Amino acid sequence: MNKQLFHLLLVLVLLALAAGCGSAAPASSASSGSGSPDKAAMSAEQRKQAVFATAPYKGLLTVRYLDLQNSEASGDSIVIQSPDGQTMLIDAGIPAVGLQVVSYLTQMGVEKLDIAVNTHPHPDHIGGFESVFRSKQVDQFYLLNLRPVEWSSYTSAIAAANAKKVKQTFLEAGMEFQLGKDVHIKVLNPQKGELPGSIRKFELDEVNNPSIVLLMTYKNTRFLFTGDIHREREVELVEKYGDQLRADFMDAPHHGITTSSSQSFLQTVAPKVSVISYNKFSNFKQLLNYQKNSKSAYVTALHGNLLITSDGKELHVITEKDYPSKGSAESTGK
Secondary structure, three states, X not given: OOHHHHHHHHXXXXXXXXXXXXXXXXXXXXXXXXXXXXXXXXXXXXXXXXXXXXXXXXXXXXXXXXXXXXXXXXXXXXXXXXXOOOEEEEOOOOHHHHHHHHHHHHHOOXXXXXXXXXXXXXXXXXXXXXXXXXXXXXXXXXXXXXXXXXXXXXXXXXXXXXXXXXXXXXXXXXXXXXXXOOEEEEEEEOOOOOOOOOOOOOOHHHHHOOOOEEEEEEOOXXXXXXXXXXXXXXXXXXXXXXXXXXXXXXXXXXXXXXXXXXXXXXXXXXXXXXXXXXXXXXXXXXXXXXXXHOOEEEEHHHHOOEEEEEXXXXXXXXXOOOOOOOOOOOOEOO
């Protein structure tokens, strides 16, 4: 039995035990070996349970991309859990989906966030934090040194954080922190001393480019989270860091739209797995670009909720929905 099939069957068994029945099955997975479970027989709810189950992944690093449902662009929200059980939330979508984020956290048994990160204060990244702060304990909130007080989504989120006396820290390049004992996170952007002085007006490019960019390392696996940086900032990061940007996993900058994802950036990072977090995604040319530059690429609008796991050596991906990510090479080892 291959390693990934064993991984899937373990999820199946544990979900069945938790549900008190024998019919549960795991979601689509990042492996293409023969003998995979019959995905056609799985209900949508069973597939979602496989993504949000926590017991099968004890001792692993997990990264979950939330597929937030709304009639408008809902933004980003990423839940990361360390092997020793600490939880970090990167962004929380627009205000209208904040309770969805809270619901997913509750489904995972998360009542406390050790760390929350807002990559930048646009509504589709900070808006849902108001609901998160009102509903969950948050020990540390990392954000940019920007105060767009005319944006209600920003002021509401900050007011909710202040009401709970959440510790707030501005991040910039060169800072580092831990998620649990073994997960190390380095801040690559914004530039040291860049904010708040570089922002003349709170417009799209000016607020996107200073987005917090994080390089997360767990043993021999590396994850790059990019916020909404544009091509010009990608170029600056390539010039500054070069091969230090190389990562096994990459979060597609700015929801995978054409302001970002320059060829030089993709080739420098050279990810094995990429995720485009965008519920209104329609740029299949960009998806093909990511598939050419990764072993596999995923989109929340197409694959639904996503789970990436790392044992420190290789990554595995489980998706809520079926959609080709790139042929078959979806289990990525060193």
